[in-house]
Amino acid sequence: MTVDRRDLAVRAAVEQGLLTQEQPVTALLDVAGIRSSVAALRAAFAAVTDAPVLHAFAVKAAPLVPVLSLLHAEGMGAEVASPGELALARAAGLPPGLIVLDSPAKTVAELREALGLGIAVNADNWQELTRIDTLLAAEPTASPLGLRVNPQVGGGSIGALSTATPTSKFGVALRDEGAREQVVRACLERPWLTRLHTHSGSQGMALTRMTQGVLAVYELAEEINSAAGRQQIDTIDIGGGLPVNFASEEHTPAFAEYAGQLKERVPGLLDGRYGLITEFGRSLLAKHGTVLARVEYAKSAGSRPIAVTHAGVQVATRTVYDPLSWPLRIAAYDANGRPKAGPGVEQDIAGPACFAGDLIAENRPLPLLEAGDVVAALDTGAYYFSSHYGYNSLPRTAVHGFTTAPDGGVRFATVREAQSTEAIVAESGGAQRDALLG
Numbered sequence: 001m002t003v004d005r006r007d008l009a010v011r012a013a014v015e016q017g018l019l020t021q022e023q024p025v026t027a028l029l030d031v032a033g034i035r036s037s038v039a040a041l042r043a044a045f046a047a048v049t050d051a052p053v054l055h056a057f058a059v060k061a062a063p064l065v066p067v068l069s070l071l072h073a074e075g076m077g078a079e080v081a082s083p084g085e086l087a088l089a090r091a092a093g094l095p096p097g098l099i100v101l102d103s104p105a106k107t108v109a110e111l112r113e114a115l116g117l118g119i120a121v122n123a124d125n126w127q128e129l130t131r132i133d134t135l136l137a138a139e140p141t142a143s144p145l146g147l148r149v150n151p152q153v154g155g156g157s158i159g160a161l162s163t164a165t166p167t168s169k170f171g172v173a174l175r176d177e178g179a180r181e182q183v184v185r186a187c188l189e190r191p192w193l194t195r196l197h198t199h200s201g202s203q204g205m206a207l208t209r210m211t212q213g214v215l216a217v218y219e220l221a222e223e224i225n226s227a228a229g230r231q232q233i234d235t236i237d238i239g240g241g242l243p244v245n246f247a248s249e250e251h252t253p254a255f256a257e258y259a260g261q262l263k264e265r266v267p268g269l270l271d272g273r274y275g276l277i278t279e280f281g282r283s284l285l286a287k288h289g290t291v292l293a294r295v296e297y298a299k300s301a302g303s304r305p306i307a308v309t310h311a312g313v314q315v316a317t318r319t320v321y322d323p324l325s326w327p328l329r330i331a332a333y334d335a336n337g338r339p340k341a342g343p344g345v346e347q348d349i350a351g352p353a354c355f356a357g358d359l360i361a362e363n364r365p366l367p368l369l370e371a372g373d374v375v376a377a378l379d380t381g382a383y384y385f386s387s388h389y390g391y392n393s394l395p396r397t398a399v400h401g402f403t404t405a406p407d408g409g410v411r412f413a414t415v416r417e418a419q420s421t422e423a424i425v426a427e428s429g430g431a432q433r434d435a436l437l438g
Helices: 003-015 031-046 065-073 083-091 108-117 126-138 179-189 207-228 255-265 282-288 317-321 421-427
Strands: 025-030 053-058 077-080 099-101 120-123 145-150 193-197 235-237 275-278 289-301 304-309 330-333 344-350 359-367 374-378 398-404 410-416
Touching: 003 025, 003 289, 003 330, 003 374, 003 398, 003 410, 025 031, 025 282, 031 053, 031 065, 031 255, 031 275, 031 282, 031 398, 053 099, 065 077, 065 083, 065 398, 065 410, 077 083, 083 099, 083 108, 108 120, 108 126, 120 126, 120 193, 126 179, 145 179, 145 207, 179 207, 193 207, 207 235, 207 255, 282 289, 317 359, 330 359
Parallel strands: 025 398, 053 077, 053 275, 077 099, 099 120, 120 145, 145 193, 193 235, 235 275, 304 344
Antiparallel strands: 025 289, 289 304, 289 374, 330 374, 344 359, 398 410
């Protein structure tokens, strides 16, 4: 989001009571920003191909029904990887034809449901493909079916998110001995297998390596079609994984940059013969989300100031456990929600959880924070407040979308209400209090 829109939203959140002693942490989503990112994605691919493209949002990046509904209204589909994510996509109103099911561990029941609905399915491995064989023998389906391939082009700077390494758990390992021939043979034996899927990118992955993975799968599709004597593979799912710049306000790399690299290095993919599917998530939402938290206490230890807030591991899990890979920018506001001025003082921004590492920023130069001030964790629109971590039975935070008017007015809409203590007790077995006493 732009700095101006964010500043307006923070001030309005304080003035309109979205951040109080009862609700000391809340999350904001910039609706206009989300729409602009979707438009940029659609324009980037429209500029390089006339073929049909389904942009399927990776639901895991923001599993919130109103967000999925907004994205659907902007022309997007959904990529789901669990029964829960499928249920969220359907609750948001997405028709089966705009949903793609990916997962390395689909049960027979999941596959049967997807095939019954006509949802596109990408098989992850040979055993899953055999399961699909059995299900199709019992009942035909309208589902487009594909096979996920790991091009084994290597990883990025964050090993846990690198999906195209030689030993990745995802897909058929294309460079393993005999694997390529087995893929071609499997497709020729199954005329209904019309798609290939790959996902080489994620945070920390260079665009050149992502493009290399797409090239490998495109070349495989060409080989299969040549062997079949027809265009059996008609759609290639290139996944998502565009990295996000967490260091500044800039939206880099841009979707247009990635599409341009694909046009340069894999021109045959974009010449109109292949339909495309993308599965972007983080790159669409990250820059449009902000977590706000009141400073509960200001203290010091070892002469270093510490601002103790209610935003910690429950909303910024990756940052707390791996701060070098997932640093967050922090903005400081006063108690009225106005940008705080003053010289930068190195200080820690701590969360409420009961372990020493619950910090969302360490030794960060900011105007000296005081009790009652507000801190904003920026670029948190994907994988942060929407993917709750229940340490210390901390509640899920409220999420509010906002729009701004030309006169500077801000309108909020509740995306998700804050979790109540009653709900925490209920999901923790409150109704079964005596279950172990008998």
